[in-house]
Amino acid sequence: xxxxxxxxxxxxxxxxxxxxxxxxxxxxxxxxxxxxxxxxxxxxxxxxxxxxxxxxxxxxxxxxxxxxxxxxxxxxxxxxxxxxxxxxxxxxxxxxxxxxxxxxxxxxxxxxxxxx
Amino acid sequence: xxxxxxxxxxxxxxxxxxxxxxxxxxxxxxxxxxxxxxxxxxxxxxxxxxxxxxxxxxxxxxxxxxxxxxxxxxxxxxxxxxxxxxxxxxxxxxxxxxxxxxxxxxxxxxxx
Numbered sequence: 001x002x003x004x005x006x007x008x009x010x011x012x013x014x015x016x017x018x019x020x021x022x023x024x025x026x027x028x029x030x031x032x033x034x035x036x037x038x039x040x041x042x043x044x045x046x047x048x049x050x051x052x053x054x055x056x057x058x059x060x061x062x063x064x065x066x067x068x069x070x071x072x073x074x075x076x077x078x079x080x081x082x083x084x085x086x087x088x089x090x091x092x093x094x095x096x097x098x099x100x101x102x103x104x105x106x107x108x109x110x111x112x113x114x115x116x
Numbered sequence: 117x118x119x120x121x122x123x124x125x126x127x128x129x130x131x132x133x134x135x136x137x138x139x140x141x142x143x144x145x146x147x148x149x150x151x152x153x154x155x156x157x158x159x160x161x162x163x164x165x166x167x168x169x170x171x172x173x174x175x176x177x178x179x180x181x182x183x184x185x186x187x188x189x190x191x192x193x194x195x196x197x198x199x200x201x202x203x204x205x206x207x208x209x210x211x212x213x214x215x216x217x218x219x220x221x222x223x224x225x226x227x228x
Contacts, residue, residue: 032214043204044159044218060117093158102214103147103164110158 003027004096006108013084014116021079021111023094029074030096034105035067038091050077074099084115118143120207120219128225135195137222139188139205146210148181148188153221154201162190195226 003026013019023033032051036044048069050056056069068080077096081088091112095105119142129135139148147166151159163172165181165188172179178191188205202223206216 034215036218041223043221046215046217049213049215097214103208104161105149105214105216106161107151107158 002098002104002106004094004106004108006092006094006111008111009109010112010114012114012116015085016083018080018082019084019113021081021092021094021113023077023079023096023108025075025096025098025106028096028098030077031074031099032097032102033071033077034095034097035069035077035079036093036095038093038110040091044093047079081113084113086115089113089115118207118209118217120205120217122203122205122219122222124222125220126223126225128227129195131197131226131228132194135192135199135224137190137203137205137224139190139207139219141186141207141217143186143209145185145207146212147208148185149206149208149216150179150188150190151204151206151218152201153204157201159204192224195224197226197228200224200226 005024007022035047038044047062048056048058050069050071052071052074058064071077091110093110095107122139149164150162153159169183170181176193180189202221204221205219
């Protein structure tokens with residue numbers, strides 16, 4: 001149980017385009033989902049906390065207009081990187097917390113974004 | 117803001133040797149969690165510690181939460197090649213909901 005999927009696993013796009021990443025909890029309902037980014041050989045940096053049915057809470061320094069988050073249902077959250085640039089290239093990972101165990105986060109497999 | 121540091125940053129050991137990574141938070145934590153990330157993979161939850169001074173064991177892994185709830189350690193006895201990866205601690209703050217601040221990580225390499 002407690003499986004989280006992400007799609008796509010890898011994406012290459014041209015500078016200036018937008019990319020949407022989906023995060024799904026497959027066998028549980030997630031009241032909260034988190035979005036992280038990870039640069040090579042570095043730690044996970046929390047970008048935003050997404051609660052179903054409400055606006056996401058962004059961490060300091062993360063542009064909400066750049067990284068659009070939508071948590072439309074209890075099993076799906078999306079992150080859209082708008083007008084992507086090469087510096088947005090990174091590993092984006094989502095996690096989800098079950099409603100009955102909100103202190104535990106289950107991580108998705110991540111999405112590697114390369115912006116040319 | 118809250119910072120969570122881990123030492124060492126890298127550790128190379130021979131198979132069979134022990135390994136320890138230390139995690140230190142600038143603020144008191146409500147709980148500490150440990151994750152393992154294999155090369156190219158995503159973080160996998162290992163354990164959560166909540167109580168001051170708590171010690172938990174999982175086979176060859178021993179996790180400890182400090183009395184002041186600001187530090188933690190992970191000790192692996194008799195490392196194996198399957199232990200290779202980066203170990204992250206992640207701290208939760210009281211009143212911070214279930215938000216986690218990840219530590220800087222310790223990359224473990226095990227050589228035969």
